[in-house]
Amino acid sequence: MTAIVYAPLEAPLWPLMNKFYRSHQSSMKAVKDAQLWVARQEEIIAGLCLRPVAHGYWLTGLFVAPALRGQGVAGELVRGAAATCEGPVWLFCDPELQGFYEHLGFSLDVDLPHALHERLVRYQRNKAMIALGTTPSCRAPDPGTAPQ
Known part of the structure; x- marks a missing residue:
């Protein structure tokens, strides 16, 4: 099997991200004002925006092809993308995913920018949703380099 490559998606290839989302009946969409990151095994197998x-980044659109879930693809993609960010990274997720994101260095103790706080409040009207965030100095190291 081909090795998985984690990298930004170049602007001319952005339509491939939406094609990936659609092929899995996901409602997620790649947005033009974002950095798009993908995991590829020849074809795109995961993506995020x-x-x-404000002074950081909002992580959205994390999706892994169902056949490859549970194999660490999402974690590696989030780690790789977040490692390139100068400033905090925030995300919204279902409370059941809190442990997954905490393992990657995110925490509930987060100071959201006003625009994200307002959006979170709107989202919480319809579904359970929490905000998590991290800063570059707090991000989890790659498991291969973590002290034992």
Whole structure:
């Protein structure tokens, strides 16, 4: 099997991200004002968006092809993308995913920019949603380099 490559998606290839989402009946969409990151095994197998907000980034659109879930693809993609960010990274997720993101260096103790706080409040009207965030100095190291 081909090795998985984690990298930003170049602007001319952005339509491939939406094609990936659609092929899995996901409602997620790649946005033009974001950095798009993908995991590839020849084809795109996972993706996410990093949207500039205030003095950091909002991570959205994390999706892994169902056949490859549970194999560490999402974690590696988030780690790789977040490692390139100068400033905090925030995300919204279902409370059941809190442990997954905490393992990657995110925490509940987060100071959201006003625009994200307002959006979170709107989202919480319809579903359970929490905000998590991290700063570059707090991000989890790659498990291969973590002290034992």
